[in-house]
Amino acid sequence: MKTEMTGSTHDGNGTQVLTIGNVTVLLGDLSGRYPHGNSLLVAGAEERLIIDPSLSVISRRAELGRVDRVLNSHCHEDHIAGNHLFPDAPWYLHEADLPGIQSLDNMMAIYGYLGAIDSTFRQVVVEQFHYTPRPDARALHDGDVFDLGGTRLRVIHAPGHTRGHCLFHIEPEDVLYLADIDLSSFGPYYGDAWSSLEDFERTLKQVAGIEARWFATFHHVGVVEGRAAFLERLERFAAIIATRERRLLDFLRTPRSVDEIVAHRFVFRPQDQVMFVEAVERRSMQQHIERLVRAGGVAEVDPGRYIARGQ
Numbered sequence: 001m002k003t004e005m006t007g008s009t010h011d012g013n014g015t016q017v018l019t020i021g022n023v024t025v026l027l028g029d030l031s032g033r034y035p036h037g038n039s040l041l042v043a044g045a046e047e048r049l050i051i052d053p054s055l056s057v058i059s060r061r062a063e064l065g066r067v068d069r070v071l072n073s074h075c076h077e078d079h080i081a082g083n084h085l086f087p088d089a090p091w092y093l094h095e096a097d098l099p100g101i102q103s104l105d106n107m108m109a110i111y112g113y114l115g116a117i118d119s120t121f122r123q124v125v126v127e128q129f130h131y132t133p134r135p136d137a138r139a140l141h142d143g144d145v146f147d148l149g150g151t152r153l154r155v156i157h158a159p160g161h162t163r164g165h166c167l168f169h170i171e172p173e174d175v176l177y178l179a180d181i182d183l184s185s186f187g188p189y190y191g192d193a194w195s196s197l198e199d200f201e202r203t204l205k206q207v208a209g210i211e212a213r214w215f216a217t218f219h220h221v222g223v224v225e226g227r228a229a230f231l232e233r234l235e236r237f238a239a240i241i242a243t244r245e246r247r248l249l250d251f252l253r254t255p256r257s258v259d260e261i262v263a264h265r266f267v268f269r270p271q272d273q274v275m276f277v278e279a280v281e282r283r284s285m286q287q288h289i290e291r292l293v294r295a296g297g298v299a300e301v302d303p304g305r306y307i308a309r310g311q
């Protein structure tokens with residue numbers, strides 16, 4: 001079996017693919033930057049499946065050949081944007097995220113946006129990300145194995161980013177698909193109603209213990225070879241959580257309301273202009289505040305106003 005990674009220009013548009021044995025990484029447009037992303041095609045002797053078909057897959061559908069199943073690491077708009085290209089194949093998501101693909105209302109509950117942001121983003125999800133409800137989508141569970149003939153894929157539940165976020169380990173190629181544990185400089189994203197900071201932290205610890213040779217992400221990074229390189233990036237990625245918390249404690253030297261915390265920005269940069277910035281800052285930093293209050297590092301001086309203790 002070929003275990004070396006080969007890179008090649010895949011088509012006239014200069015689109016890149018990386019090949020590791022039976023695994024083809026379809027590198028997304030814009031270097032995999034949102035709204036694009038990297039998808040994986042896994043072609044065993046008997047079955048072929050695609051993981052997280054992104055917007056970038058749409059122009060390449062004809063080249064992919066037969067696809068027997070679609071696996072989504074979780075139910076976010078950018079990861080399911082190409083699902084509609086495979087209407088005859090069964091679609092699979094972890095049971096905890098499964099409701100999201102079954103109806104648009106459920107999908108919107110994952111984000112938890114309110115009012116105008118909900119209605120605007122609902123339209124974006126349908127028109128720009130081709131959201132297609134699939135009531136008969138099937139459930140994945142931690143430990144499920146797909147045998148594709150010569151290549152096997154194992155499901156690893158890794159919640160935090162969403163409730164049902166999963167990794168996939170493919171053997172014998174020894175590729176660990178990390179989905180949105182994307183090792184980016186943005187850091188871990190836990191800003192949705194269905195995200196959990198503390199689950200994400202547990203997941204980051206768990207992922208550090210998984211042995212693999214290749215580590216593939218949905219955004220930016222693409223493929224990292226070797227555990228040492230992976231662990232170094234993972235550590236930098238995970239450290240962003242502590243940085244946000246330190247900056248928050250610093251900001252709370254004087255009492256602040258949640259609105260002030262949201263306006264200050266701890267997740268996005270001041271120049272980032274996305275419609276859901278405020279909702280994501282609120283959800284993310286509220287989780288930090290809650291756990292700091294529980295641990296005694298922060299006190300609520302008036303209803304909704306917080307101060308760091310002992311400073």
Ligand SMILES: [Zn+2]
Nearest residue numbers: 074076161180
């Ligand atoms: Zn995501």
